[in-house]
Amino acid sequence: MISLSPPTICNSAQEFDLRAFAGRAGYDVVGIFKETGSGTKLDRAERKKVLALAQSRQIDAILVTELSRWGRSTLDLLNTLRELENWKVSVIAMNGMAFDLSSPYGRMLATFLSGIAEFERDLISERVKSGLAVAKARGKRLGRQAGVRPKSDRLLPKVVAMRAEGRSYRWIARELGISKNTVADIVQRHRANA
Numbered sequence: 581m582i583s584l585s586p587p588t589i590c591n592s593a594q595e596f597d598l599r600a601f602a603g604r605a606g607y608d609v610v611g612i613f614k615e616t617g618s619g620t621k622l623d624r625a626e627r628k629k630v631l632a633l634a635q636s637r638q639i640d641a642i643l644v645t646e647l648s649r650w651g652r653s654t655l656d657l658l659n660t661l662r663e664l665e666n667w668k669v670s671v672i673a674m675n676g677m678a679f680d681l682s683s684p685y686g687r688m689l690a691t692f693l694s695g696i697a698e699f700e701r702d703l704i705s706e707r708v709k710s711g712l713a714v715a716k717a718r719g720k721r722l723g724r725q726a727g728v729r730p731k732s733d734r735l736l737p738k739v740v741a742m743r744a745e746g747r748s749y750r751w752i753a754r755e756l757g758i759s760k761n762t763v764a765d766i767v768q769r770h771r772a773n774a
Contacts, residue, residue, distance in 0.1 A: 598643055601674050610639055631660075634669040641670045647679065647693050657694040658687075731758075732766050739766045 595612055602609050610633070613626040627650075633639045642664070644650050650671060651657025661679055664671060672678045679690045716722055735756060742752045749767075753760040 594645055598645065598674060602643055605643075605672070607641060607643070631663075634664055634667050637667065637669075639669060641672055643672050643674065645674050647671070647673050647677070647690070647697065651694060651697075654691065654694040654698045657697075658691060661690055732762060732769070736766055736770060739763055740770055743767060 595614075598612070599609060613630050615624050615626045630639075630642060634642070642650075647657070651660055661671060670678055677689075679686060712722060735758065738756065739752055742755070747755075749760045749763045752763045756763075
């Protein structure tokens with residue numbers, strides 16, 4: 581059994597609720613997988629891990645807080661549910677609703693609910709974009725302040741020290757887990773301010 585918490589809001593209360601739900605339903609929790617980015621993104625590493633476990637038949641159910649948290653779109657969700665069905669893996673929402681695509685009722689319900697979820701995501705996106713456009717029209721500056729780079733500023737002393745030791749940009753980038761261009765940018769900004 582895998583418990584997948586939602587990608588957008590993942591807190592300890594939701595994890596507690598999912599674990600309690602799994603216990604009441606008689607599932608053994610194999611793992612808790614938490615996405616940190618948006619559910620609409622194509623590259624969701626934790627989801628890929630869960631699908632790999634499903635494909636290798638190491639799990640028989642996936643618990644989610646909401647069905648809408650599992651797929652990026654109606655089409656994506658339905659295709660994934662079909663794939664999971666072929667692997668004999670159930671997707672069960674915390675409200676107890678299981679999605680069985682082998683019946684016409686199950687397919688209709690999954691299609692309807694995922695369509696509503698996609699519609700809701702689209703409305704939220706539209707409202708955010710509209711709000712940003714209104715703020716911009718009123719002269720509000722959007723985004724971070726120019727020249728503010730918290731990660732680069734935090735890494736500046738380390739990068740400068742490594743350069744003083746004669747380390748290459750590539751070596752520093754690999755050591756700190758950043759790009760070579762970021763290292764070059766940090767060094768260049770340091771020289772300009774020195």
